Amino acid sequence: MKKIEAIIKPFKLDDVKEALVEAGIEGMTISEVKGYGRQQGHSELYRGAEYVVEFIPKVKIEIVVSNDEYANKVIEAITQAAKTGKIGDGKIFVSDVSRSIRIRTDEEDEEAL
């Protein structure tokens, strides 16, 4: 099993979700996160003093799939849907998952996905 973690621009979430559903993905977990990379922050002004908002809001999507084939489909769907070509589009991380359990039925591993 593979876990795909993608950090994307928040306004791209709807596009990415649609692309994933089209690729046959049935479930995902998202969270609102903040961070910065090469995009750095941006400066704002308050009462005559400038300040830097260092951490920019992003959305993190987490998906666990059964094999590499699905993982590649997910990665392709996300990269296509989330790309703007500008700095700050985000990153995707893939890792191995050793076990999964569906709480309602006690099903395990691929059955639980």
Added chain:
Amino acid sequence: MEMNYVIDTFFAIFAMTLIIFMVPGFAMLEAGLVRTKNVTSVLTVNVMIYAVASMSFMLIGYEYAFGSWDHQEGISKWAFFMFQMAFVGKVVNIMSGGVSERSRILPLAIFTIIVGAFIYPTIVNLTWGANFLSGTALDISALSDLAGSTVIHSTGGWALLAAILIMGPRRGRFKNGKVRVIPASNIPLVTLGALLLWIGWFGFNGGSVGAISSKENADAVALTIMNTNTAGLSGAIVGWLLTYFRYKKFDITMILNGALGGLVAVTAGPDQYDIYTPILIGAIGGALVVLFVPIFDKLKMDDPVGALSVHLINGIWGTLAVGIFVADVSIWTQLKGILVVGLIVFPLSWITIYAINKIFVLRAEDEEQLEGIDATECGIEAYPEFKRSI
């Protein structure tokens, strides 16, 4: 004759009611400008001030200021008291707003009693009241200050200056010699609060004319309210233009502070100006706010709501403005009034706040500031379902 008495009494009560709109005005303005972790404590302080300052004034301050309860003939003495009482909390509000996010509530309540019973009534005594310095070199009863650019706004401003010097900035406001911005948590509340203050100002200045039941008085009241409003308008416009030209951004908090600066500046003499002078007075008032907010930042004087610029600086400017624009008011009389009030209020406040801070510890510890005064003093968070800022 009796009809005039009834109408003028009604007018005083109506003006007083408008002024009381400034209680939620200050409360909302400050609640919006502080971080979410200090909102409940700021609101608690605002309600405390209204109750404690008014009560102190009723029991002690009022008679001290005016000599007796029976000094007023044209209107009901109870209405006159209520109108005067409406002002007293404002003086403490100016001080408490400027030291919000770092003051403990109980020590602040002790200071509120002293301002309501003693410090503010002393200034009223000297200017609008019984005048115990009559005939001495310090007699400032000739000061032309209709509704209190000096008597109320500068008085609160001097007390705030003393408080800021004693208490120091909020934890983390200045880091390695640099200003660290602590942005407002709720701009809609700031806007609501400032506009409520603006409405309150019509009663503040209009009511200070004292009577409305003759043609002359009605004209004076209407002119006063019109001029008050005009100065607020030009203060807002100048705040808007100046922030735009200086920073290429529209900062609503500065635009509203600019409007309030204009309103403070016109307060000393709105009944004596023609309808165009307040445009200039308010414009300079708005400009002073935009200029002085960053200056106080540079001086490391932490004032989260800009009260020094709005009330102290513009209280002084507004009082001088009467001497500049009104032919039969001497600028020296005005200057003397400003200086005498400053020389009384600043040392008195400084000693009082210093003692309160030593005995009862007015300034919240760094740990408490980190946690937020809501949690440490009130036990009620204003927005428990939202994430708190650091």
